[in-house]
Amino acid sequence: ERVYLIRRGAVRLSRVYESGEEITVALLRENSLFGVLSLLTGHRSDRFYHAIAFTRVEMVTAPAASVRAAIEADTTVGLRLLQGLSSRILQTETMIETLTHRDMSSRLVSFLLVLCRDFGVPDELGITIDLRLS
Numbered sequence: 001e002r003v004y005l006i007r008r009g010a011v012r013l014s015r016v017y018e019s020g021e022e023i024t025v026a027l028l029r030e031n032s033l034f035g036v037l038s039l040l041t042g043h044r045s046d047r048f049y050h051a052i053a054f055t056r057v058e059m060v061t062a063p064a065a066s067v068r069a070a071i072e073a074d075t076t077v078g079l080r081l082l083q084g085l086s087s088r089i090l091q092t093e094t095m096i097e098t099l100t101h102r103d104m105s106s107r108l109v110s111f112l113l114v115l116c117r118d119f120g121v122p123d124e125l126g127i128t129i130d131l132r133l134s
Contacts, residue, residue: 003035003067009057010119010131013049025049026088027131029118033084035064054131091118 006028013026013034028034034051071078091114098110112129120127 001035001064002061003033003064004051005060006030006032006034007058007060010054011057012052012054014052015049022050026091027054027115027118031084032088033081035061036067036081036085054133 008030011028011032011034012024013028014022014024016022026034034049067077067081071081094114098107098114102110115129115131115133116127119129119131121130122128
């Protein structure tokens with residue numbers, strides 16, 4: 001029912017399944033959107049996610065109906081939304097590629113490279129990924 005835009009920080013989106021297993025579905029950073037499924041389908045989603053902040057987070061939130069009205073009034077809003085969704089699709093495809101067809105050490109290296117690209121902060125020793133991950 002609401003759309004969320006991360007202005008600053010990093011957030012992990014996960015789903016908890018009936019078995020109690022929790023699966024991370026996305027790692028989001030600045031200028032990432034979530035909560036847009038109901039906006040696009042026009043129906044309330046039955047998919048519920050946990051959003052957990054990795055860092056201090058600043059977010060902007062708006063009712064889905066307001067965002068939909070803004071898209072209809074200004075095509076640049078729709079274009080920005082499409083860019084954000086395209087980025088999420090690319091991240092999902094990269095994670096699928098990372099998790100398939102490789103041994104464990106290769107998956108770990110690929111995942112660390114993704115984290116470096118998306119969340120890394122260069123410093124004098126290399127790149128720091130300042131996220132608390134297990």
